[in-house]
Amino acid sequence: MKAAILGAGAMGKVLAQTIEEQEGISLVAMIEPRNGEKLHDIKETVDVVIDFSNPENLEMLMDFCIARKCPAVIATTGFSLEQQQMITDTAQQVPVVFAANFSLGITVMKRILSEIAPILEDSFDMEVIEKHHNKKLDAPSGTAKMLVSAINSRGDYEEVHGREGNRRRGKEIGIHAIRGGTIAGEHDVIFAGEDEILEIKHTAGSKKIFAAGAVKAARFAQTAEPGLYDMEDVLFGGK
Numbered sequence: 509m510k511a512a513i514l515g516a517g518a519m520g521k522v523l524a525q526t527i528e529e530q531e532g533i534s535l536v537a538m539i540e541p542r543n544g545e546k547l548h549d550i551k552e553t554v555d556v557v558i559d560f561s562n563p564e565n566l567e568m569l570m571d572f573c574i575a576r577k578c579p580a581v582i583a584t585t586g587f588s589l590e591q592q593q594m595i596t597d598t599a600q601q602v603p604v605v606f607a608a609n610f611s612l613g614i615t616v617m618k619r620i621l622s623e624i625a626p627i628l629e630d631s632f633d634m635e636v637i638e639k640h641h642n643k644k645l646d647a648p649s650g651t652a653k654m655l656v657s658a659i660n661s662r663g664d665y666e667e668v669h670g671r672e673g674n675r676r677r678g679k680e681i682g683i684h685a686i687r688g689g690t691i692a693g694e695h696d697v698i699f700a701g702e703d704e705i706l707e708i709k710h711t712a713g714s715k716k717i718f719a720a721g722a723v724k725a726a727r728f729a730q731t732a733e734p735g736l737y738d739m740e741d742v743l744f745g746g747k
C-alpha cells in the first residue's frame with residue numbers, strides 16, 4: 509500500500525518512521541502545505557492519504573481523495589461543523605476513517621464511557637480533564653470532545669469549558685484543558701458522587717500509539733467500501 513502523509517509536523521514525522529518500520533506499507537510523499545506543497549502534485553499512485561495537519565487543508569484533502577478515488581484517514585482535530593459535514597459528504601464517494609484519537613486505549617475508553625454514563629449520570633457529577641503539550645493549537649482536544657459526546661449522547665447536559673463558581677444546576681459536564689511541556693496526551697473522566705469517585709483515565713506514553721493506530725486505519729480503509737468510519741469500526745469491526 510502506498511501512503512501519502514498530509515502534514516510534516518510532529519505527528520507527520522512519527523508516522524513516517526512508523527510506516528518505514530512496517531511491512532506492506534510505504535511512503536510515497538509527505539506533503540507540507542505551509543511550504544506550498546500540494547497533494548495534487550504527487551505523480552505516483554496513492555492508495556491512502558493520512559492527514560495529521562490542520563483543518564485549513566481539508567478542502568485540498570477531500571478534492572484529492574475524490575479526484576483520485578483514494579481513501580482518507582483523518583486524524584486532524586479542530587474541524588468546524590461545516591467541515592465535519594464536508595467529511596461526511598466526501599465519505600459517500602470514498603472510504604474515510606475519521607477519529608480524534610487513534611489509540612486502542614481511548615477507543616476502548618469511549619466504549620466503556622457510553623456504557624457507564626447512563627448508569628451514573630443521575631447521581632454523579634461528570635468532569636473531563638485533558639492535558640497536552642504546549643504546542644497544541646486546539647483546546648479542548650478532539651478526544652475530550654469525543655469522550656464528552658460519549659457521556660452526553662442525548663445532549664441532556666450543558667458542556668461548560670473551565671468553570672467560574674460552583675456547579676449551577678448539576679446538569680452540566682465541566683471540560684478542562686491543561687497545556688504544558690511535552691505531554692503526549694492525557695484524558696481523565698471523573699464521576700464524582702457522594703463519598704465516592706470513579707475515574708477513567710488514559711495516558712499516552714508517546715505519539716507512537718497514534719501513528720500505529722493510523723496505519724491500522726489505513727489498512728482498513730484500503731479495502732473498505734465508501735463510507736464514514738471511526739476507530740471502533742477499525743478495531744472492533746463495528747461490533
Ligand SMILES: NC(=O)C1=CN([C@@H]2O[C@H](COP(=O)(O)OP(=O)(O)OC[C@H]3O[C@@H](n4cnc5c(N)ncnc54)[C@H](OP(=O)(O)O)[C@@H]3O)[C@@H](O)[C@H]2O)C=CC1
Pocket residue numbers: 515516517518519520540541542559560561562564565582583584585586607608609610611643650718
Ligand atoms: N487523531 C489522533 O490520534 C491525533 C491527532 N492529532 C492531531 O493532528 C494534528 C497535527 O498534530 P501535530 O503533528 O502534533 O501538530 P504540528 O503542529 O506539529 O504539525 C501540524 C503540521 O501541519 C502543518 N500545517 C499545515 N497547514 C497549517 C495551518 N494552516 N496552520 C497550522 N499548521 C499547518 C504544520 O506546519 P508548520 O510546521 O509550518 O506549523 C505542521 O507541519 C492536530 O490537529 C492534532 O490535534 C495529533 C495526535 C494524535
Ligand SMILES: O=C(O)C1=N[C@H](C(=O)O)C[C@H](O)C1
Pocket residue numbers: 585608609640641644648649650651652692693694
Ligand atoms: O495534538 C495532539 O497531540 C493530540 N491531539 C488529539 C486530540 O486533539 O485529541 C489526540 C491526542 O490526544 C494527541
